[in-house]
Amino acid sequence: MDEPVLLTGAGGRVGQAILRGIGGDYQWRLLDREPLPAAKVPAGVTDADRYVADITDERAVREAVADVGAVIHLAGDPRKTAPWDSVLRNNIDGTQVVMRAAAEAGVEKFAFASSNHAVGGYETEERTPDLYRPDDDYRLDGSELPRPGNLYGVSKAAGESLGRFYHDEFGMSVVCVRIGNLTRDHPPREYERGQAMWLSHRDCAHLFDRCLRADYGYEVVYGISDNDRRYYSIERAREALGYDPADNSADYTFEGKPKSDRDTETNGGRYGEDSFASDADRPAPESPAEPNFPADPDDA
């Protein structure tokens, strides 16, 4: 794959997890509608490689994708309670603009941040809460149809369909990552669903690294850590991408404390230190909720 890599939504939670993990490994172009403070930008990224633009701005997006080898597309409204006008603009129209520009520019690989909410409708009353527990063997594996439980999930399902279209029509490799629940240093506290779909920061960076390095056509995979509690299979991510997660929410108590000195995200370990020089740059362990949209009411 030719570099650079365009990362949209670079200033957000997922973008920062990726940059802290693999920020030193690629030549980046960073796009966000909010200017990124220096602390959010890996060393070596020049001002010319930082785009302050909205993803619905076709001209700006075309400029940002020119000559890139790959795109990681994260920008959008991440709220599960997001209203239709916002997901229509930021998630559906915005994704179409970025994917079309990438396909027309001949970008080789495109990783799209889909969501667990694209399939939230499978969590029926009959299945929950057993579904969230380690002894339950129900699994979604990415081959099932989307079944959104909210309009945000509908917008993610639409993004997956756009990816299918731009793969089939233009030959662009597209991987849709149905991301679970990203938190740093420990799984979501006292939250069974969140612990079943936890994605640690280092597994997140590793997974998107695999999206940049692996060879694939069109894929839908789940983006979670190797949790004992889970109802999403990570087999397809392992097979198609070579994903090999390091973390498991079972290594933490229900309250989020590491159970031992084992290789937990809290202890650092297998994927080493993050790419940013100083701990002073790190956000507080519990990153604030959505910086650019009002928080989901039940996340408060």
Ligand SMILES: NC(=O)C1=CN([C@@H]2O[C@H](COP(=O)(O)OP(=O)(O)OC[C@H]3O[C@@H](n4cnc5c(N)ncnc54)[C@H](O)[C@@H]3O)[C@@H](O)[C@H]2O)C=CC1
């Ligand atoms: N954080 C999580 O656990 C999960 C996140 N996702 C998806 O991952 C992606 C990133 O999520 P987070 O980092 O958590 O969200 P975030 O809100 O922390 O970051 C999103 C970033 O995108 C930028 N952005 C939003 N709309 C934009 C637009 N129209 N044009 C340009 N930039 C725009 C924002 O300024 C922000 O920096 C989203 O698409 C979200 O739906 C999916 C599942 C779980």
Ligand SMILES: O=C1O[C@H](COP(=O)(O)O)[C@@H](O)[C@H](O)[C@H]1O
């Ligand atoms: O798509 C997303 O999902 C995660 C997890 O969902 P939740 O309903 O368990 O909170 C959410 O935290 C994130 O904000 C959202 O973008």
